[in-house]
Amino acid sequence: MEVVFETENMGQTEKLGQSLGKTLLEGDFLALTGDLGAGKTAFTKGIAKGLGIEDDVTSPTFTIINEYTGPVPLAHMDVYRLNNLQELENIGFDDYLDGYVVVMEWADKVKELLPDDVLWIDFKVLDDFHREIRFLSDSPYYDSKLRELSI
Amino acid sequence: MTNVLALDSSSIVTTVAVLNEEKLLAEYIENNKQSHSEKMMVIIKQMLEDLELTVQDLDVIAVAKGPGSFTGIRIGMACAQGLAHALNKPMIGVNTLDGLAYNLMGNNDLICPVINAQRQELYTSLYCSNDAALERMWDYKLIKVDALVRELLNLNHKILILGDGVPIVKKALAEVPAENIVIASSVFAMPRASSIAAVALEEYAKGNAQDCFSIKPFYIRKSNAEEKRDGDHGAKS
Numbered sequence: 001m002e003v004v005f006e007t008e009n010m011g012q013t014e015k016l017g018q019s020l021g022k023t024l025l026e027g028d029f030l031a032l033t034g035d036l037g038a039g040k041t042a043f044t045k046g047i048a049k050g051l052g053i054e055d056d057v058t059s060p061t062f063t064i065i066n067e068y069t070g071p072v073p074l075a076h077m078d079v080y081r082l083n084n085l086q087e088l089e090n091i092g093f094d095d096y097l098d099g100y101v102v103v104m105e106w107a108d109k110v111k112e113l114l115p116d117d118v119l120w121i122d123f124k125v126l127d128d129f130h131r132e133i134r135f136l137s138d139s140p141y142y143d144s145k146l147r148e149l150s151i
Numbered sequence: 152m153t154n155v156l157a158l159d160s161s162s163i164v165t166t167v168a169v170l171n172e173e174k175l176l177a178e179y180i181e182n183n184k185q186s187h188s189e190k191m192m193v194i195i196k197q198m199l200e201d202l203e204l205t206v207q208d209l210d211v212i213a214v215a216k217g218p219g220s221f222t223g224i225r226i227g228m229a230c231a232q233g234l235a236h237a238l239n240k241p242m243i244g245v246n247t248l249d250g251l252a253y254n255l256m257g258n259n260d261l262i263c264p265v266i267n268a269q270r271q272e273l274y275t276s277l278y279c280s281n282d283a284a285l286e287r288m289w290d291y292k293l294i295k296v297d298a299l300v301r302e303l304l305n306l307n308h309k310i311l312i313l314g315d316g317v318p319i320v321k322k323a324l325a326e327v328p329a330e331n332i333v334i335a336s337s338v339f340a341m342p343r344a345s346s347i348a349a350v351a352l353e354e355y356a357k358g359n360a361q362d363c364f365s366i367k368p369f370y371i372r373k374s375n376a377e378e379k380r381d382g383d384h385g386a387k388s
Contacts, residue, residue, distance in 0.1 A: 112373075
């Protein structure tokens with residue numbers, strides 16, 4: 001199932017994330033792709049809000065993994081700086097797959113190590129403010145979450 | 152008398168034991184949630200106090216070296232290496248799968264420990280008990296649960312499975328009748344530091360101790376298999 005949204009500003013992108021975040025559970029995996037500045041981090045801020053996390057979400061580009069605790073814990077990852085798959089294993093990637101919602105930026109770089117069923121979300125810059133956000137699900141599980149999405 | 156301090160944090164279980172040739176002096180097992188990094192040293196300290204031992208009474212530091220959770224393995228290794236380094240004691244690294252199999256030592260059935268490696272995969276091996284010694288029949292390996300179930304069914308022999316991968320095997324077994332595969336009691340199915348210590352004591356007697364600088368964790372990397380596959384296609388530079 002494919003669902004496409006067009007957001008008019010950063011606030012809407014965040015809101016869309018929040019709408020998805022409300023439906024997520026531990027063990028869910030969001031694989032984000034798309035250009036720099038296309039809204040991946042803003043979207044993840046929304047996810048965190050939707051999960052009931054109060055901490056402010058910041059970019060994991062330098063830390064690679066940021067963990068947030070809350071009613072449903074979140075692991076926000078950015079694998080852009082990783083050189084190979086071993087590095088992802090070395091930082092204990094597998095240990096996050098059960099007990100967290102994982103949001104991974106640049107997930108297409110490490111496809112081989114992702115769980116079988118993930119929700120792909122692609123971000124595209126349309127102009128200074130507008131973004132196209134494309135959700136791609138391969139399973140009834142994520143399909144049902146996509147049906148509840150709104151801005 | 153050789154006092155072995157053993158610890159295992161390679162899974163969600165945190166476990167510590169002190170064992171010598173005569174008896175198991177103490178064992179602690181917590182099977183609740185991941186919290187090794189906060190608890191391991193505290194548990195060791197408390198256990199030694201309760202036993203009225205000091206760290207100087209320990210002769211060998213044993214640790215479960217993997218396979219298992221990468222983070223958990225590193226916490227255990229770091230604790231054990233730190234102790235061994237500070238106390239100048241020898242170390243023994245015990246394979247987590249060997250340790251699990253030891254839980255069911257003396258059994259006439261085949262023993263198949265399974266550790267959850269995520270993505271429907273398991274770390275596993277196969278053992279039989281011979282004259283009070285464990286014999287490993289397979290290499291340590293990473294395998295898809297479906298493939299493992301097929302292999303076990305083909306063995307036509309009663310097999311006991313144990314470890315934190317059991318729920319995954321159970322789920323796979325729901326779709327195939329498998330009378331020869333039996334799930335061990337949950338009491339014996341988790342990592343126990345006493346088993347790690349027992350294997351370590353045997354290794355120590357054989358002269359297989361290492362120092363804290365030469366001991367290495369035992370990872371089975373999924374990415375190595377992937378890399379090889381890429382290599383077969385000539386994709387990786």
